[in-house]
Amino acid sequence: MAHTRFHLGYFTKFGPPAWRADSDRTFGGDWWDGRYFVDLAKRLESRYFDFLFLEDSLNVSRTYKNSMDGDLRHAIYSPKHDPLQLLPFLAASTERLGLIGTASTTFYPPYLLARLFSTLDSLSGGRAGWNMVTSSETDAALNFGMEGMPPPVERYDRADEFVELAKALWGSWEAGAVVRDEAASMYTDPSKVKPINYVGKYHRSRGPLNTAPSPQGYPVLGQAGASDRGRDFAAKHADLVFALTGNGIEEMKALREDMHARARRFGRDPRELKIFWAAFVNITDEPAPTKRGFTDAQFEAILAWWSTFFDLDLSKFDLDQPVPDDASALGHTSMMTQLKQWGRDGMTLREGLTVLALGSDELGLVGNVKQVASNIVAAMDEVGGDGLMLLSNDVGNEQFISSVVDQLVPELQELGVVRTSYSGTTLRENLRNL
Ligand SMILES: Cc1cc2nc3c(=O)[nH]c(=O)nc-3n(C[C@H](O)[C@H](O)[C@H](O)COP(=O)(O)O)c2cc1C
Structure with a gap:
């Protein structure tokens, strides 16, 4: 029986790599000039990863012991630079790798966000993705002049409107609106650009957007919330769901089936919704891994x-x-x-x-490369798809990066379960065709 083929993503943040490990301090230069991530993106592209994913948050946290000490000392939430500034930099140094950035529906104005991602999509030749988060930190809300976060369900209600509005803005220029017809003295055909006049409970925008239509039309949309309301939000809008592997195969199957059922309820073809499992892998030859x-x-x-x-x-x-x-x-x-x-x-x-x-480690993702690869193949055969988003506890640890890029992925390629070339030029095309 042929094995289930699947996509690969890589999770990281625009923040310090594993700074406690000496060997990581100099890899690619300091992280904050972005070159560290350029190196990383090129390495991922050389192995045909579908995308690099940058998480984000907007605060120096003082939740723990009502103090910033824990966050600052351990470099947890801060320092962290803006992922949307880094992505164009990565776009300029790569050609096919998808570039997914996190941005919050609670803190961005929808028009500004729609414009940023439209621009990124154009700059990258259609490789932009947006991780749609509602955010969860009171400390971030205070940075934006709010008294606190809205309750979790309301965050998603606001996010629902936000995405509806953003999609309307991305659709506010018809295909072919830009004609550049010198004889008619017309750069853009005004009859093909329309206001959206969106009036919701939380958001309003007249539109249209003022950017030129981007290669994908709008970015690939991802979301990671797993609550009932979060799943509905994803089922309605998302191309990608980022999910945890939780308690193993049965839960993963149940989640994937549940997401497919929800997508159907929203009138969508479930195949449009790809589930990416956030997988903590640890390639090690130690007979008894000491990871705990x-x-x-x-x-x-x-x-x-x-x-x-x-x-x-x-x-x-x-x-x-x-x-x-x-x-x-x-x-x-x-x-x-x-x-x-x-x-x-x-x-x-x-x-x-x-x-x-x-x-x-229900899936057996700790061990030597052959064991881990064969456990991944077995898990994906059981679950049915659709992708793995690889991450380590030490985001950016060089030993981890080389273990997946130079060992695990070649092994998976050898087994014929992940791609050995890009099938399209845009991120959406690559996600639709393995
Ligand atoms: C793999 C993964 C990545 C996530 N990345 C971010 C992120 O970058 N920023 C953020 O604010 N939340 C992030 N989240 C949190 C989710 O967006 C969501 O807010 C959270 O899971 C709570 O939603 P829920 O109550 O619906 O489960 C991430 C979650 C997962 C599982």
Whole structure:
């Protein structure tokens, strides 16, 4: 039986690579001039990754212990530069790699965002993708003059309108609107550019957009929320869903089927919605991988990180007890639900956070390259697709990058399950054809 073929993405952030490892300090130069990421993007493209993904957030966090210390000391949320500024830089140094940037529907004005991504799509020759996040940090809301984040469901209601509006703006220039007809003294045919007059509960815009239509028309749309409301939002709008591998194959299958059912309910062909599994892989020849050991400093970084993720100060809980059932997360609600479920099954908060931070290894993604590759192939055969988004606990660690680019992907290519050439010129084309 032929194996299920699948796509590959790579998750990172425009922030410090694994700075604790000496060997990583000089790779590609300092990270903030962007050259580190140019090197990375070229390496990914040389192995035909569908895309590089840049996450983002907009705050120096003080959720953990009501202090910025944890964030700044461990370089968790900050420093972090703007991903949308980096992507054109990467576009200029690559030719086929998809370039996905994160931008928040809670903080961007829709018109500005639509314009930025239209421009990126043109600059990159149709390789732009937008990770549509609603954001989850009170600290970020305060930076934008808000008193706090809207409640989780309202964030998605606002996001729904935001994306409807943005799509209307991207569609406000008909194909062929730019005619450049010197004889008629007409650069753009005015009859083909229309206002959108969008009036919603949260957003309004007259339109039209003032950018020239971009190669893809609009960026590839991705989203990562897994709550009920988040899934509906994705099923309605997204081309890509970024999902966690959670408790293994059965949950992955259930999520994929659920997303397909939701897409159908919104009148879409489920094949248009690709599920990318965020997979923490660790290629190692050690017979008994030691991945579960953390130093105190590393565990403090994990606590500070997850406090911000949940928008909830985890320092007030006993780490050696299950998370209290009344703990209330304002962000990443689906992961808090998971943590509480594990708590009811007897897992302590420390154990639960360790699994969340590393990703559970239900799929067998820790081991030598042959083992990991064959476990991935088996998992994708069971689940049915559609892609893996590779990441490590140490974002940007050189040892990790070379282990996937030089070992894992060639092995998967050898097995015939991932591409060995790009099938299209735009990101959307590549996602539609393996
Ligand atoms: C793989 C992955 C990547 C994510 N990237 C970001 C990001 O860059 N910025 C952000 O604010 N949230 C990010 N999130 C969070 C989601 O967008 C979403 O807010 C979160 O999962 C909570 O939504 P839910 O309550 O619907 O699950 C990411 C989540 C996952 C699983």
